[in-house]
Amino acid sequence: MSSGLEGKRALVTGGSRSIGAAVALRLASDGADVVLTCREDVGRAGEVATRIREMGRRAVVVRADSADPAAVVAAVDRAAEEFGRLDILVNNAGTFRVGPLEELALDDFEQTVAVNVRAPFVASQAAVRHMAAGGRIINIGSNMAERAVFPGFALYSMSKTALIGLTKALGRELGPRAITVNLVHPGPTDTDANPADGPAAKEIGALTALGHYADPGDVAAAVAFLAGPEARYLTGATVNVDGGFTI
Template sequence: MTMTATVLTATTEAGNGVRPLAGKVALVTGGSRGIGRAIALRLAADGAAVALTFRSGQDLAEQVVKEIERAGGQAWAVRADSGDAAAVRASVAGAVDRFGRLDILVNNAGIGVLAPFEDIALDDVDRVLWTNVRAPFLAAQAAAAHLPEGGRIISIGSCMAERVAFPGGSLYATSKAALTGLTRTLARELGPRGITANLVHPGPIDTDMNPADGDSAAMQAGLTALGAYGRGTDVAATVAHLAGDGGRYITGASIAVDGGFAA
């Protein structure tokens, strides 16, 4: 039997001219490409001023900024390696300096090393855990000093935190599973201040790093209940819901946007 990877489409624009995040400021880490880009564009479309970080690919980051500005929004891109603790903290401070406040933090930047468990080097362990676990922790810590009542911390995990369906994902799955503990703890500690913390687990999403026509795409699509890849806009729609008034009573949650990968 031959499987063809398909992509589900979704409407992502804020409807009827409603801008539910007007007056808000969001920081999206890793916002120059893929899922992060989709999130930055969606939050901007919903009215938020958006700061986004990038590690490389300044041209891509500037394209996101220009796209937001052409639509009448405000955006700013800053280079920040999520493996660098000082850069992570500085990106939060920079967003506040640029826009005067911070309401929404989206911990999206992440890296993955897929290899047999026995072959993973210590340097890879450090690099993945620094980027995927330490950076969200430090960014949340820095953001918490600025978030007002109604503030949001939203982290992007992975379907592999819930189900590791093929070998080689031990390090990546470990790093993304750690975000569950962080999110639940933040929900408890920041809840009395009216700040929510949630985690979104994407499944196979069509990006330049994991295209829906790639070598492993049919296998990945076949592991989902829907038999298809999703789009970055699918993840962005869930993030936008959590960031807006609709997410005010959701906290400590892990929400799958995975086409049923973990079902």
């Protein structure tokens, strides 16, 4: 199956599991070759790559810690080297550090900003050197940037809110080069870190208008749309895939 991304080359950071894996697989099913990064779980990333190859697409796994800016740049350059160019960048890798304000350590702050803010900036900066007109940058944020309903989310929400400004500013700056930049805010999603059958899932799901968690594929579908030709006039936008959490 393919749909609009034939011949495109994509890089998905944090592509070994959950939303990142779903995005990598969806882009491949729509026709793209995919490089995916992982920090530690090379085995799971390899499984995703195998499934992509079974679709007839090329897949490469790059081990890279998104907290290390040099590793982020190297991963982007490796993707462009492997495929000859880069058409799509999905800044998905993230870290989730929450807790009472007075208990958060400076290291929590530094790591959160490094992974959730600096890495998307550095990856985007590196990627545009390899992108031609029609390029796509898609950032993965969080519904917590718009509605922090639980205590302890100050640091995480701050980091994801920064992506709104980054997305808008890059959308303006890269528009003349026909490169679009958009942001996806997932809401409660069935992932390893936040399973739909977890102890607080019923209460969290009830905060959405639809009353339940998303599947990672729901988020991946929005990313695939933004990566495709039908989204060519959409830039600087935020797409909430949150079941109505923020309405």
